[in-house]
Every structure is written in C-alpha cells, then in structure tokens.
Amino acid sequence: MNKESEKYFRKFRAHIEKHVKIGDSEMAHISSYFSIKRIGRKTDLLEPGNICRFENFVVSGLFQSSVPDESGKVYTLNFPHENWWVGDFKSFTSRTPSIMRIETLEDSILLEISKTSLDELLANSQPFSNYFRTLSENASIAANERIIQQLAQSAEQRYALFCQKYSVIRDRLSQKRIASFLGVSPEYFNQMERRKKYETL
Amino acid sequence: MNKESEKYFRKFRAHIEKHVKIGDSEMAHISSYFSIKRIGRKTDLLEPGNICRFENFVVSGLFQSSVPDESGKVYTLNFPHENWWVGDFKSFTSRTPSIMRIETLEDSILLEISKTSLDELLANSQPFSNYFRTLSENASIAANERIIQQLAQSAEQRYALFCQKYSVIRDRLSQKRIASFLGVSPEYFNQMERRKKYETL
C-alpha cells in the first residue's frame, strides 16, 4: 500500500471514529475488505436497470443520485460528496435492478465494498457493525427530516435550508441540478434566484 | 409473566425472526429489556417540546407521528401500527426535545425500551444489534422512496400508492389525517375522493 492509498484509508478511519472507537489492527482488518476506485467526471457509477454491486465511501469527489421518469424528468435524492457513502442500498442489498442513476460530477476517489464482503465484515467486526448501524440510523433521521420539509415548506424555504446545509457543494452544482433536488422546474428556480438577487441589492 | 404478556412477546419474536434467527434463551434475554405499556386512544405518546424517553414496538394499535407548525397545520410522517416501531428516534438518541407529536388513534399495546436499556441490549446481543441495523436500513430505504414519490408524483398518484401500501390502516384513518400525510389540504383531498367515486359510478 502506497502513501496515497494510506491517506484515503486514514480519511475513512477518521470518519469511522466519529461514531465508534477502533484500534490500528481493527482498522487494518476493516480496510482489507475495501478497494480503491478512481472514477472520472461525467460517467455513470450506476445506471437505471443495473444492479448496484458496490457500496462506496467517498474519499473525494461529487455525485448526483437521481431517479428519472418516462418523460425524461429527473428527481434528485442527494449529492454524495466527501465523507458520505454513495450507492443504491436497496438494489445493493436485494441484488435487484435499480431505478437510480448515479452520475459522477467531479473526478472522484472511492473505497468500494461488495455485498459479499460487507456481509462478512458486518459479521466479523463488531465496531464496524456499530458504525454501519449508526450511519443507517442517521440516514433514516435525515430522510425523515427532508420528508417533513417537503410537506411543510415552500420551494424558497427549502432552497434556503439547502444552502445552509450544503454550503460545501452549493457552488459546485448547476441551477438545473439544484432545482431537481428541490423539486421545482429549472425556470422557476432561476426566477427564485433572481428575486433573491434583487432583494439583496 | 402471564399468558397475555407471553403472547405479546411471541409477536415481537416473530417480527425479529423475519430478519435474524434467534433461540429461546436469546429471546428471553432480549425480552428482559422491554416493558409492556398499554395506552388508550386519544392520548399523546409524545408532545412537541418533550424528550422521547422510549422507543416502542407496536403489538397492537395505531398512532400518528406528525410535526405541527406555528399556524396550527400538521404534517404527518407516518401511521405506526402493528409490527412497527414508534417513537422519535432523533430525540430519543440525542436526548433533546422533540418537534413531533405522537398521538394514539386506537387503544394500543406497546413494548417499550429506554435509551440506557437499548444501548445495553445493542452491546450485549449480536442478533438484536443485527435486527436493529436491518430495521434502520429498511427505514432509510423507505424514507428515500417517499422523498422520490413526493418529488415525482401528483397528489392523486401518491394517494393511490398510499392505498396500496397501507390498505390495512386506510379505513381506520379520517380523510383529514390522510390528507396531512399526502401533503394536501383536507378540502382538496375531499375533492379527489369525490372525483374517484364519480369515476367508478
């Protein structure tokens, strides 16, 4: 393992240690289940119809996880980036075709793990299993919060919250993509942005 | 433990065994962390501002988990019922005040567990920990699917899906409550229902 790779796994470890404490040997054990994957921008990590074969920890980069409909419209679930996980967990776990497209928006570096490996790791590492449970719990809390936001807030309010919560990626995303996350048309989003500008002048 | 109580824990065990296999002694161990709670309809299991002190497995009954806003409007996350868990996991885990109201819509029977007990149980029972992780994973998948539905579907389509997915509780809920789950006004929901009736005549 070279210098660069070590850096990726150190980053991964730092993330794990935000949730559970682990020693050097435990981390070596965990790391052995993952491979480094580099992927250039403007490629698809996953296409609708395919089975998601890997879950991935994002070392660096930016993705868009979305669901297309018949008419070509796109609905965005999230924009996985540094220190997130990316993949379609439903397709991954059930080994069934996904309805999602996961696009790479920037050159990215991932630590990938297959279903077989993850099952093994979860069975063999109590700390990793706790880490992974905590992640799932948090993911579910975050998703529920977004459901409430969609029900309770206007597009403008949702946009304000998005800017707060995702300031790190706000400027790396086109208007069109943010609109598809908020659930409004690109035209309406543009109008909102214009209103915002006039207000501040 | 009396006959009736045994029945509740058998039901709980059946649910656990849908996800992981456990033996009699393991189940006895798990059960020892829970208490039976009976709660009458039209009471609040949790009020906004309070800390959620228990997570609960629903043996029988029906609840509404919702978030109120300043103006008195109510947004519904879900309707926990038989074989679901009910509680505000965010408030429970972080021991911070909840923004949710959880109302009992029918006389209900719960198996409750405190935060301290759950932490202990998760640390002491590998099978339970796996069960709980699987639950969280599924909760997160389900929540993400709902987000996509809210983005992609009209109120009418969302209602059709609701009827499919929740046929068991559909007729135990008022129009007003279903409307607050779908994210439409009671008036508009009523209009939709009328349209539906005329169509079938």
Add this chain to the structure above:
DNA sequence: TAAAAATCTTAATGTAGTTAAAGTTTTTTG
C-alpha cells in the same frame, strides 16, 4: 478555436392545489 451542446434568462399562459367561509353530517362526551 469553431461549432455543438448544455445551461441560463425572460415572459406569457396554464393548472394543481390553497384559502376562506358556511353548511351538513358524524362522532364524542357529559
């Protein structure tokens, strides 16, 4: 670096869903 493709901008017009208000029916409670 030209040309093709994608994104952004602007405005007009259309629509799903809201609001308010009042009446009716059903359910709950003393």
Add this chain to the structure above:
DNA sequence: CAAAAAACTTTAACTACATTAAGATTTTTA
C-alpha cells in the same frame, strides 16, 4: 340522549409553481 365538537362537503377566488417557447450565454468537444 342531548349538545358540543369534530369531521366532512361545497364553492369561488386566489397563489405557487409548471409549461412552453425563444433568445442569450456559457461549457464542452471535435
């Protein structure tokens, strides 16, 4: 079982956001 409360129904005016269309600007690719 009467009365109060809650839920349902109906209508009309209104608003947040969608759609379409077309030109301007930026980004990508050959």
